Amino acid sequence: MNNAINFIAENPIDIMLSVIFAYPIIKGFLFKFSSKNLKNDIEDAGSYVSFIIGSILGAYMTKSIFIENNKGIYKTIYDCIPKNIIYLIEGKPIIIYVVCMPIVIFIIYKIIDIIIACVNRITFYPLLDGLERLLREKSNFIKRIIGAICQTPKSICFILLATFFLNVFSMLGINQDYSRKLEKSDVYAFVSREFISPITNSNIAKELPKIINNSFKIVVKNDSQDSTENNGIGSKTIVYYNGITLNEGLRSNNEINDFARNLVKDKNSPKAKAKTIYDWIGKNIDYDYKKADSILDNNFAMKSGAINTFYTRKGICFDYACLYAAMGKANGLKVRVITGEGFNGSNWISHAWNQVYVEDEKRWINVDATFYKGGNYFDSSIFNLDHRQAKIAG
Structure with missing residues (x-):
């Protein structure tokens, strides 16, 4: 009994989704099978x-218009939106999800609902009447089996719909406990990965590294050498990122420094230099899936930091951030490493990502080279939509 209770407590999302799928x-x-009941179910x-279709298309169109807005009809629509509305959205990008997206989804949903209803009356309803006549002489068990089979599409719709809402709530960041429960759910992870995320996140999710997960580990230790004699006085705190300190991660060499300076030699402004470094890292550094798995298993044997990333041309988020900081500092840019979610x-x-200080504008701008393939993550006005809890690491 205790084992069952513990299982339910540890896997509430899996159990909920399984019940939702099994109920219909x-x-x-x-x-049993009934033409009248099945018509209502249909x-x-x-x-x-x-x-579901409206949600998928609505999410895709909303993000294409308000986030990517760099191609075809979506750019045209974006350019037609009044500037005061654009400024409002850029100031509070969550409006995209709580206002713009629901409106677009509702409009598409109603159009598709009317079309499906018309198609059902012409095609499926006559077929169901014929099937009911065919099953009149069959046993109750056969009718029950047919009834269960006919409810399977409804079960699929239910679990897709439930996963979609769980995904939206996750994006809104309800609380840490909710996020942890989602991470433990194998059912949610499968449905979200295979059916929801690839479509609702459009090109952004499709281009992001496939295993961007909690492969970034921060460990805080107290260097307590001699602390017994000094009653702890003088001990210092050391923070390790994926097994190394930040200073070790940012360590560079003459070859990297010379390469970084040569890369931006034709650029005059600090912001142009910062953008060039961002583009180069995004295009030339690949996400290291093997290392991500090792870090998840708390195996820090693989090297991390700017030097290793530059020569191997691969790394995970902390490595991207370290290399960006090293190349930026080689060009006299003020760059800092940011940790968060x-x-x-x-x-x-x-x-982990970076911030660069733009002297001309007197402000720090956000830069995330890890997400380069997913869209514009250089001084983006909607950067905070998928980045939060930023803390300066150094």
């Missing part, structure tokens, strides 16, 4: 399908 199938088995399922399409996870 069990109901179909218990109440109407409901049609609404669910319409909402990034949204990977399903969950908020530990992450």
